[in-house]
Amino acid sequence: MLPGLLRSLDEHPRLVLEAPPGAGKTTQVPLALLEAPWRGDGRILMLEPRRVAARAAAGFMARQLGQAPGETVGYRIRFESKVSARTRIEVVTEGILTRMVQDDPTLEGVAAIVFDEFHERHLAGDLGLALALDVQSQLRPDLRIVLMSATLDGEALARFLDAPRLTSAGRSFPVTVAHFPARREESTTAQLRRCITEALEKHPGDLLVFLPGQREIAQALAALGAEGAIASDIQVLPLHGDLSVDQQTAALSPDPQGRRRIVLATNVAESSVTLPGVRVVIDLGKAREPRYDPNSGFSRLETVAISQASADQRAGRAGRVAEGWAYRLWPQSQRLEPMRTPEIAQVELAGLALELAAWGSDALRFPDPPPSGAMAAARELLQRLGALDTDARITPFGRRLLALGTHPRMAAMLHAPTLPGDTALACDLAALVEARDPLRERSDALAERWQALAAFRSGRTPGQANRGALAAIDAAARQWRRRLRCEAPPPADVPAHHLGDLLAHAFPDRIARQHPADPRRYQLANGRMARLFDDSVVFGEPWLVVTELRFESRDSLVLRAAPVDEARLQRDFPERFFEGDVVRWDAEARALLSRRERRFDRITLESKPAGRPDPALAAQALTDAVGELGLDALPWTDALRQWRERVRCLREWLPDLGLPDLSDETLLATRARWLQPAFDGKTRLDALDEQTLGEALRSGLDWSLRQRIDTLAPRRISVPSGQERPVTYALGSAPVLAVKLQELFGLADTPRVADGRVPVLLHLLSPGGKPLQVTQDLRSFWLNTYPEVRKEMKGRYPRHPWPEDPWTATATHRAKPRGS
Structure with missing residues (x-):
């Protein structure tokens, strides 16, 4: 190798x-x-x-x-x-x-x-x-x-x-794989203990047990530590990323006393590390992997089934030093996905979007490109956080967030405080938001969780809280303080709204105001609506910042929130408050509405009728209406639609011309550039006439290019009868020329467009206008098909010429005179 x-x-x-x-x-x-x-x-x-x-x-x-x-x-x-x-x-x-x-x-x-x-x-x-x-x-x-x-x-x-x-074939020994079935109504822990006992009896060497996470490792340690579960001369060791260096070294090294070992590991042991002496692998087939959680706005670890590739990798651990055995604790009938799904396809991408902005380009080559929808949502969030400007370029504040090396939401909150005590409180909140819920009972008040943390630090653990979860949160908060070099201790007591004042910097899109007509509903800064539980602890608060939501079809459900002070919002986010005239399209009335509004982001604080709309605002509102209604809302004529198709066809046939993209998607995406000027001075959609629309569509083309379009893709073609007949264009198809057969006598070759590169598709019609033949090879038609057509049609249309020699006959669009 x-x-x-x-x-x-x-x-x-x-x-x-x-x-x-x-x-x-x-x-x-x-x-x-x-x-x-x-x-x-x-x-x-x-x-x-x-x-x-x-x-x-x-x-x-x-x-x-x-x-x-x-x-x-x-x-x-x-x-x-x-x-x-x-x-x-x-x-x-x-x-x-x-x-x-x-x-x-x-x-x-x-x-x-x-x-x-x-x-x-x-x-x-x-x-x-x-x-x-x-x-x-x-x-x-x-x-x-x-x-x-x-x-x-x-x-x-x-x-x-x-x-x-x-x-490379490598150096591996054969591994016997078996599925170890669970008994009826048997818990996973009991099944695992039974499998370990059987493996110890049947096979030599150490055992490596794959478990999803630390919680399952702790449960397995307790089960194996029970009296009589395993022999006392067998060493049981955990292995995961949060252990101390000494503990990790012990798991990765042979026992100094030569005892058999059982290593309970997360998928950290799946690859790259060698565990000496392992002859048996026991695999639960689960792992903790990040998944985007829309409720929290973060990617969080979820317990999921592993892929077949991971199962094979894990089983291979048993064959490194000698013949081995692998036990799988899932049914043999269960089918696993062949390969692991890339994280880029299933996690939140704000951190990636910020990294790409710092790099200065998002045109990088990824094995699997980031989903466009997730990237758009990530950039919108980063703009709200102040990490990107309106052109999606990284700001100086965005670079500060990136340097902190955590999720941009948390970094924005950790950078917000100006006082050491507030920084310590922000560290608490970062730890709380990212942790599993320490409360055993449902509550939508984030303040109750922080108060439980404060009580834990003073030596008291509230009855409804989990002491282990609080200890982990306290440790995470200490780590945050160390990273920020914050020497101030966390406060012992603060008003509930002070938590929200800080959290607003992490969740600017989830700042919410109570609905004036329904006190259980809130309008979020991102424009969506949310509602409270019937027994909500935060009911009655005029402003909230929501850290966790359950998205539902109508209103989202607030799972966790803290009150926030409006005066603090005005101090910290003055640029997000707006007061002025707003003109928008009313889809039901099909008319413009002009209002004088006061808003915070997309939350309407006050709205009253305004006078005649500002022309610029009206033009923008009508342009936005087309974005909602679609291009069919515009006054298209057949001639204008055909002009557009001619341009689209030429763009495909002659790319060197440099013609603009007139697809629906591009026209809608660029409507502010070409359409909005056409609405200048107008207050109704139907005030736009076909001529103005045509000029708007042609606005990106100079006079010479417009002339080239008419030459290269003519609207009409002269035929031998002396008449001009229309050509119909459609992107992806040949241009169609429908013409009576008698009008083409004497014409040997099929007419062409696009500088002779594209033959038209001839629809040859009978004198009555019925299709006789469709062809792009007129010469072949005269030679091979016309005699049959003449024989059949001559009796049906006796007043029209059907010469034996169509090559020399005179083309005509008229019937023969009566009596001739």
Whole structure:
């Protein structure tokens, strides 16, 4: 594998490497690249999706060189770094790579980037690859890029990268896979304990158990710790990303006393890390993966079924040192998705949109492009946060948010306070919003959750709160304070609206005002409506900021909110308050309404009738009405529709002409440019006449180009009878010329348009106007088909000429004189 890899990278700057678990991809490839002649003195960056794997891989490679991490091999992960001036291999996590590329787009001193376990398809990994490809194509053609995995679609990725694909058989042993069925009404924990007991009895070696998350690991630890569950000489260890370094090292190392081990792990153990002695894998078939939660506006971890590729990867862990066994705790009849769905297709994209704005281009190449709808929503949010300007360019404040390395919502709130005490409170709120609910009973008041946190800190845990959840929130808030270098302690008591005043900076789209006619309904700043529970704790508050919503068909349901002070909104968001005349289209009345309004964002605070609408506002409102009603609301004539089709056809047939795109989508998207001036001085849709509409459509064409259109796609064509007959155009079809057969006598070849490039489709008609033949080859018709047509039609239309020789006959549009 390694010689072929080095040869390939000598000849080509990109490579896709497929090799099974145990083949040595993670720890052997970077070391081999140290010897590559193209490396010079440049560093090799290896991207690892998980912190545990990054630390373990760096440690293993350093030991192979007889060194400690931080010398030739080092690593950088969040809040921890072991690198030096001597380091030539840096193992980094995904967010670190993004920051490195953003901070130094030339990647000076970097010779290669290796993307390990790319099959996991994390959003940050896809972004890192897109940035690296852009750097390689624009600034660093010498930069090497390697993608590695055991279960990726190597052929598709190789095509995407235009790169060679290298496959290695690796060193693996056979693994026997079996499904371990649950008994009737048996809990998952009981099924797992029974499977572990049976595996310990039947098979040698250590056991690796895959569980979705820390909660399930804790439940399994408790079940296995029960008296008599397993032998006392068997060591049971957890393995997940939030453990201390010592605890992770213990799980990744053989037991010093030689005891058998059971390692209870999240999917952190699925790839990149080696657990010595494992002969048995037990897999629940579940994982925590991020999914966009529209209720909260964030991507949150959900427990989901793993893909078949992940199941195969996990089973392969049992065959690294000898023959192994894998038990799957789901029915054999259950079918898994073949590959993991890329995160970019199912998470919230505000962070990605901000990164692309900071890069200065969204024209990057992604293996799976970000969904356009999700990106539009992300940019709209970022503009509300003040991170992007109206042209979607990053602002100085947006760069400050990006530097904080968290979701832009949270970063905006954490940057909002000017007093240390408020910063500490913002840290509490960031921890609360991102955590699972610490309350056991339903309540829509976020203040109750913060008060439970304050009580926990004073040594009291309210009865309706979960002490473990509060401890985790408290720890997360401390971490936020450390990151912000905030030395102020969190306050012990604050008014409820003070929480909302800060949260408004994270959820500007969810600031809400009580409906004047219905106190349980609220209008949100984004224009939507929401309602409260019947037993709402925040009922009666005139203003709220909503941190969690359940989207429903009519009004969304407020799940969690805090009151906010209107005076504070006016102080913090003065630019979002508006007072002035507004003209809008009333679809029911089919007329313009002119109002004098006072608004906060899209929340109407006051509205009363205004006088005659301002002409500019009226023109804009009529143009917006066309956006709602569609282009059919305009006064199209057949001639105007045909002119538009002629332009669209010529744009397809003769692209060098540079004709504008007149598709429905483009016309609607650009209506402010071409249509709004046509509505100048008008207050009704029907005041726009066909002539003005025609001039509006032609406004982007100079006189010479208009003349070229008439020449290249003529409305009418002269035929041998001396008459002009209309040509009908339609995009995607040949232009149609319908003409009586007798009018074409003497014409050998089919008429053409578009500078002779496109033959018309002749609809040859009988004297009565009925179709006789449709053809684009008139010569062939005269030679082969006309004799049959003449024989059939001559008796039916005796007063019209049917010569035997149509080539020399005189074309006519008239019948023969009577008696002739």
